[in-house]
Amino acid sequence: MTDWLLQQQIVLSVTLIFLILTVRYLTQAIGAYLTYRLWLMVPLVLIAHNLPASDVSLPAGPVTRFVTGTGQIIATPQGNIYLFIWAAGAILIAAFVISRYMALARDIAGSHCKTNKYAQNYVVSSAVTTPLLFGLMRPRLIMPVFFHSAFSAPQQAMIIEHEQTHLRRGDHLWNASALILLSLFWFNPLTWVALYALRTSQEVSCDAAVLHNKSQTDKILYAKALVQCAAHTTCNNNLYPAYGEKKTMLTRLTQMQKNTKINKTITLATCLAISIFTANTALAKLAGTPVKAEQVNLAQPVMRIDPVYPAEAAANNQEGSVILKFDISATGTTENIEIVDAFPDGVFDESARAALSQWEYKPRVQGGKAMRQTGILVQLDFRLDNTRSSNADELEKISVTR
The missing domain is CATH 3.30.2420.10 (TonB)
Structure with missing residues (x-):
């Protein structure tokens, strides 16, 4: 197992570095939507890197x-200390994520379900301090108790639209997949940085979808809603720091202030680089190296x-x-x-x-x-x-x- 994990590190690290830099420097040039979709490169590259290769067959020789x-x-077998360390770390991370998820689920279970004209239903809960989409198989919209008092009707509508965009894109499943990869590759510091970059890219992309064709007044109201969410957010929030995490909020507000103008040359070059890298990874597996x-x-x-x-x-x-x-x-x-x-x-x-x-x-x-x-x-x-x-x-x- 440890050998397999180490074999993934070069291709995984190169992919994560590329994506982190893309989120940091190219979001305005290629657009928030494409920037977020580029994270598909992680599973694609890992699959390409693990394509089955032919056996090395030598009937006779030295x-x-x-x-x-x-x-x-x-010679006697020795315990694999590295496997033990990796397993301990993976189990601890998985246990933490599951325990936090179950605790939040218990708190939300006792909350009341409400309906308004902007959504079929959502749950108002004191267990959260920021709007979020919670759940894996049947995700629900969860709103903090101050949702109605702190936000105007237009702000509520845009907040719900934001969360529904997450639901429509299946972001709850992508987030679960990201946590699984984090548990597997926790020893690589780039995975932690990449998780934050992924969530930031995810939120910026949803912001762009919500504000598309919105008036300047709506954009100002939306920005104020983000600031209010950040003001109410506690340090011990939950597993979904979507609206409330302050550093992410500043990034989102900064992106909203910029006028996005897609650069076709940079977009084409980025897509071409991704295609070449993924194709080379797959071909390297299929072709192999003569031994x-x-x-x-x-x-x-x-x-x-x-x-x-x-x-x-x-x-x-x-x-x-x-x-x-x-x-x-x-x-x-x-x-x-x-x-x-x-x-x-x-x-x-x-x-x-x-x-x-x-x-x-x-x-x-x-x-x-x-x-x-x-x-x-x-x-x-x-x-x-x-x-x-x-x-x-x-x-x-x-x-x-x-």
């Missing part, structure tokens, strides 16, 4: 040789168990060798183990097979993805002399002709 005797196990036979067969186990020396062979002072062919899965386990050759025949075969089935390898990475390797050869030499000068002697490479 054999990795290991010498075993009647001694102890020469030389000697490079693949140099794969070394990260966890190796010494075969059990057969008691009868040891009693008879019998030595021998077994050559095995096997596959390395994308997770590093050994599969499809076959006996290629053995001397003497049938003496050490089962012991060698049983030991190899427990070995673990670091998966070979090709095009950013862990690859399945087939046709790997290994030779296990059974020697009664347990005096081995160094690990280098154990890992001596020899070539065999089949």
